[in-house]
Amino acid sequence: MGAEQLFEQLWGDFCERLCPSSHTIHELLKQDQALINDHIALRTFGVDPVSLPTLAKPFIELGYEKGGDYVFESKKLIAEHYQHPDPKMPKVFISQLQLHLCSNELRNVVLKLVDQIDADKLSGSDFLHQGRLWDLSYGEYQILASESEYAAWVAAHGYGANHFTVSVNQLAEYEEVAEVNGFLKQKGFAINSSGGEVKGSPKVLLEQSSTMADKVDVAFSDAVHSIPGGFYEFAKRYQDNQGELYHGFVAASADKIFESTNN
Template sequence: MDRSIEKLIEQLWDSYRKINPQADQIHQLLSDRGETIVNDHIAFRTFQDPRIGIDRLAIPFLEAGYQAAGEYHFEAKKLYARHFQHIDPVLPKVFISELLLDEFSGEFRDTIQRMLDQLPDMTSLTQPLCTAGRLWEVPYADYEALSEQSEYAAWMAAHGYCANHFTVFVNALTTIDSLQALNTLLVNEGFALNQEGGAIKGSPEVYLEQSSTIASVVDVPFNDGVHAVPGCYYEFARRYCQPDGTLFEGFVAKSADKIFESTDKKLQN
C-alpha cells in the first residue's frame, strides 16, 4: 500500500475521532468481540466552487491511484456527488459531495459567500484540502440561518474540511452476520441510530444496506462564543453480490439521501 495515502487516512481518522467520540467507543465494542474493523468508505462534504469542489478534494486520492467511479444526484438536498475507488481493495472508497449553491436563495448564497471570501490562496495550501479544517470564521447566527435551508451547509460552516464519516464494512465482521444484528448490538449499548427512512436504508435488492449513528454533539467555536452542534457520525454498510457474482461497489442515492440527515440537529431532540 502507498504509505502516503495510508498516512493521509490515518490523519483523517485522528481528526474524525475528535468530532465523533462514538468512533472509539464503537471500535472498542467491536474489538472486544475479536473483530478487525475494515473501513468501507470515507465521506467528505464541500460547496460547488472550483477552488474547493469535488475535483479539488479528490486530488490526493487521484494522485494515490484512485479512479472516479459512480456519480449521484440528490435533488431534494441540492447535492451532487461522486465516489472514487482504488484497485487495492484494502483502501476505502471515497465519497465526495458538494452543495449546488446556484439552487439556493440569494440570501443563503450571500451567507456562504461571506465564508468563501475568507478562503486563503488555495494554490499555496500546504496540506490536502480534505485535512484543512475550517477555513473561515462564522457567527452562530449564520450557522442557524443556514440550517433552516440546509443542515449540510450548516455542518460545513461549523466544521469545514475533514471526514464527515467513516464506515464499518459489515461484510468483514465475523461475529455479526447482518446489519440488523449490528444495529441491535449498538442500540443495546446505548448508541442512537438515525431512523430517518428506517434504521436500515436500502435492501439486498439494491445490493446495499446502510445504517448510521446520529452525529455526536460537540463544542465548536463561533465568532460569538462556543456552541454545541452536531459533529460527525459513524456509518455501517453491508454489500451484496450482483447477478454477475461481483460485489456491488457503488452507492444508492435514495439511501444516501437519508444517511446525510445523521448530522441534522433535529435528530438530537
Template sequence: MTAEQLFAQLWQDYTQRLCPSAAKVQALLKEGEALINDHIALRTFNLSPVGIETLVKPFLKLGYQQAGEYDFEAKKLSAIHLQHSDESLPKVFISELRVEQCSAVLQAIVAKLVSQVDSSQLVVGDFLFGGRMWTLSSEDYQTLAKESEYAAWLAAHGYGANHFTVSVNQLNRFVEVTEVNDYLRTESFNINESGGEVKGSPEVLLEQSSTMADKVPVMFSDGEQSIPGGFYEFAKRYQMADGNYYQGFVAASADKIFESTHQ
C-alpha cells in the same frame, strides 16, 4: 503522504474533533483484527476554489479513480465516489452543495465564507482534515441550518470526514445490519431512523445504517456551542451476478444517511 497516512490523519481528526464516540464503536465491534473501513464521506460547496474537483486531487495522486456520480435533487447536492485498485483502501464519497440553487441569503453567507479561503492552502492534501478555513458567527450558522443542514454542518466544521463506515461483511458476530443496530442501542447509541433504520436492501445490493451524529463543541466568532458533528455508518454489500460485491452507492439510501447530522 501515502494513502494509509492520509486515512490515519482523517481518522485522528474524525475521532478527536467530529465523532469522539467512534472510538467506542470501534472497541465494541472489533473482533481481533482491524475493522475494514468501507468508505469515508467528505462535504464541500461547489464554489471555486473548494469544489469537488479540488477535493479529488489528493486522492487521484494516490491512485484513486472516479467510479460513480449521484444526484440529490431535494437537498441540492451532487456527489461522486472514488475507488482504488487496492481493495483494502476505502472508497471515498465526496458531495457538494449546488449553492446557486439555494436562496440569495444562503448564497451570500457561503460566498463570504469561501472568500476567506487561500487557494494556496489547498495544494497539499492535509486540508482534507484541516477543519474550518473561515470564521463563522452562530447567527449565520443558524440561518444556514434553517435552509440546509448540509450547508450549516459544512460551514461550522469545515473539512474532515463526515463519517467512516464499518464493513458489516467482515463481522463474525453480526450478519445483519439490524443486529449491529440492536447491539449499539443496548450500548446507548441512537440510530438514524430516517427512511427506516436500514437504508437499502439486498435487491439494490447495499444496506446501510448509521448512528446519529455526536454533539461536539464548536467555537463560533461569538462564542462556543454544541452542535451535531460526525457519525458512524455501517454497510453490508451483496454479490452481483458475476460474483463480485457491489461497490457503488444507492442515492435514495445516501439521501437518508445525510440526515444523521440533523439537529
C-alpha cells in the same frame, strides 16, 4: 504521503474533533479483529476554490479513480465516489452543495466564507482534515441551518470526514446490519431511523445504517455552541451478477444517511 497515511490522519481528526464516540464504537465492534473501513464521506460547497474536484484531487493523485455520480434533488446536492484499484482501500464519497439552486441569503453567506480562504492552503491533502478555513458567527450558522442542514454543517466544521464506515461483511460477530444496530442501541447509541434504520436491501446490493451524529462543541466567532458533528456508518455489500461485491452507492439510501447530522 501514501493513501494509508492520509486515512490515518482523517481518522485521527474524525475521532478527536467530529465524532468522539467513534473510539467506543470501534472498540465494541472490533473484538479480536481489525475493522475494515468501507468508505469515508467528505462534504463541500460547489464553488471554487473548494468545489468537489479540489477534494478529489489528492485521492486521484494516490491512484483513486472515479466510480459513480449521484444527484440529491431535494437537498440540492450532487456527489461522486472514488475507488482505488486495490479493493482493500476504502472508497471515498464526496458531495457538494449546488449553490446556484439555493437562496440569495444562503449563497451570500457561503460566498463570504469562501472569500476568506487562503488558496495556498488547498495544495496537498492536509486541508482535508484541518477543519474550518474561515471565521463564522453563530448567527450565520443559524441562517444556513434554516435552509440547509448540509450547508450549516460544512460552514461550522469545514473539512474532515463526516463519517467512517464499518464493513459489516468483515465482522465476525454480526452478519446483518440490523444486528449491529440492535447491539449499539443496547449500548445506548441512537440509530438514524430516517427511511428506516436499515437503508437499502439485498435487491439494490447494499444495506446501510448509521448512528446519529455526536454533539460536539464548536467555537464560533462570538460563542461556543454544541452542534451535530460526525457519525459512524455500517454497510453490507452484496454480490452482483458477476459474483463481485457491489462497489457503488445507492442514492435513495445515501439521501437518508445525510440526515444523520440533522439537528
